[in-house]
Amino acid sequence: MPKVVTDIICPFCGTLCDDIECTVSDDNKTILQVRNACAIGAEKFNHQKLPGRVTRPRMRQPDGSFKEVSYDDAIDWTAKMLVKSRKTLMYGWASTSCQAMSIGHEIAEKVGGIVDNCATVCHGSSLIAIEDVGVPSCTLGEVKNRADRVVFWGCNPAHAHPRHMSRYSIFPRGFFTVKGHKGRKIYVVDCRYTDTAKVADTFVQVKQGYDYELLNAFRTAARGEALPDEVGGVPKEKIIEIVEELKQGRFGIIFFGMGLTHTMGRNHNIDIAINLTRDMNDFTKFNIMAMRGHWNVTGSGQVLGWQYGFPYAVDLSRRDQARHQTGETTSVDLLNRNEVEACFYIATDPGAHFPIDAMVSSSKKPTVTIDPHINCTTEISDIHIPVAMVGVETGGCAYRMDNVPIETRKVVDAPEGMLTDEEVLTRINKRVDELLAAGGV
């Protein structure tokens, strides 16, 4: 009889939905049905049974083809690459568990790696802004239970975090928000009329690249100072009207995404959005939150935080000191300047997301990719080590976008003989120790 596994944590986006149910085959090997997940989340579970899944490490041959090798051989090759390279980019981590990260960092400290996660091409600019001005924020449960003014600025959860709106931000009825959607005023600020904008009470179409100016105008209006007739394509009257409505709320929240982090101004856009939030606290309760995208990227920032004190782009290549400097220790810049001697990618696909120049540079270096699936990065790697899917075939801790830690669940068995990230990293760590004890490579 197939059985139903409940309370599963979705391993896709930063929302970490914790109410997924799967029907699992008798032999505990196949997920037959996924309930409650969004289309993207369901697909993540279905990847588990993709035909043609790679279950053993593959090594690149001189003719360019891949040949299956044992885990032992792949781990030995990886450890030697790490020990030999004076500076290795160790990028990714967002789809693995915090326990695995911790082991990875230990390796990085020994071999002089630079540990970076996908914040580097995502909410890194938000983290820079927070390093500059702090951030008043809250958990998503606070939003569900209290928020009556919700602003989505430069983000489109209808596509990127599909269940965010129903679980936390627009529709749910909470302790102090018994009217659900009807008790909240929803604002969407975007340069396009998105699907999220369709459910908003007020849509504000900002001219592309004018987010900083418009946020500045919101601050100005909040302080009751004079405004020009129009800012970023939005009339003065509209700005004043919205700010007054926000002030009348009991609990406001701003969610922001790539529309702020990756348009002109970048961290300065976030900086002023945070400062608007601080100002609004003089009138009512107001918070702000980054819509973290890639599943456990938040967890990577946390583990790096407690071990080294920086949330991403942590350079351990000096081996006696951790350094963090955007533009200097960030992955894309390191690759563009050809500064690393080897690349170690895990649980993220830079090949699909980094600028082409960076990946061209990467493709010329010894490269290992640890990932459950074939992806753009595995195709430019010397070794691909497939592993069990975290959150589907093995458990481990992950952090939601509001930094809440959630222990994920194993739903089905991984294909026979496949190792987990933790196991592979533990073995690499041991092999690195042996090599270093023997005086290097």
Place this chain on the structure above:
Amino acid sequence: MSSSQPEAFKMSEYIIKNGHVFDPTQGIKGDKTDIAIKDGKIVDKAGSGAKVIDAKGKTVMAGALEVHAHVAGPKVNAGRWYRPEDKHFDSHKKPGITRIEGGKSIPTVFKTGYEYARMGFTFAMEAAMPPLYARHVHEEIHDTPIIDEGALPVFGNNWFILEYIKNEEIENTAAYISWILRQTKGYGVKCVNPGGTEAWAWGLNCLSIHDPVPYFDITPAEIITGLIKANEFLGLPHSMHLHQNNLGNPGNYTTTIDSLKLAEGLKAKNNFGREQVLHSTHIQFHSYKGTNWGDFESGAKEVMDYVNKQKNLTIDTGNVTLDETTTMTADGPFEHHLHSLNHLKWFNVDVELETAAGIVPFIYDPDNAVFASQWAVGLEIALYAKDPMRCFITTDHPLPACLLVADVQEGPR
């Protein structure tokens, strides 16, 4: 990473020679005597093969305990990563140590473990664990080397607790506390700014113990009394651990004494020989007279006179060291207030059901009269204490001051 240590320790014998030994439980006050250790325990005599540790000119005592500090969890970690500049002051790898150390006022887990150990500490209690973030606290404790850590979950603004106490259901309050302690692997009942932090979720606060908590229709006084009673109902090893309302404001010593009076007539019930029912933490911050920072003065005498009289109270000092630090507390409204004083970067995390933490970098400048007075008030508290067994020395690391920079060079104390 520390898993191999107990094993190695177990197999060995040590003898600590020539040190001045202090053991208040046996009345040993600085006698020059040897201590033998076998299989991790103190014994009368060690074998001839015992490793000799020469402690000449040094104090030998039981490992120091930090009863109230912020060493692990979401707000501590936010303090770490949002202050990259803190790593510029002091960040390195010391010889003989296996992991990189980073941070000055708010050190990484590695540095936290190493520095406490260097100062002779063997244990630190994380003083505010939001139940929702318990897993994070334990992940950091797991990664902290050498020292032991425990954590106190916070209860003073918990929706269930507020409801139970309002209905005078002490047994239900106790049952809920028991469940949370088990779920979060907590060690006792912590209460931070009772009612005030819940009010902060609406941008408000409770500055006296009789201010009503919005919606819940209950006062801080009722919360404090209810939690003490529930704590004694359960017979927990620790008394209720209170961070009082109205922290850091001139004139707050009356609020402090009012809160302490709530313990009058309440008796400790437990199997641990504990007599106190209430521990009032970092009391230096709650012992101010005056009406503003201009006529601000010490209320240490008034507060300590009361503490000395009441046998069922314990306190810790909460000393300020005059230094740069990263203040952090589960008293969200206080940190907002602090931010409005110095306008440095403000971090706030409101958590559903219970607590709201705030973080603000702060410089306790020795040339500033207020900070210098706070430094003196902390000393007065300890000097006025008649019973040293009811007064603990703390700095509330890293809130008012970073304990970990306090003269590390002095070696073990």
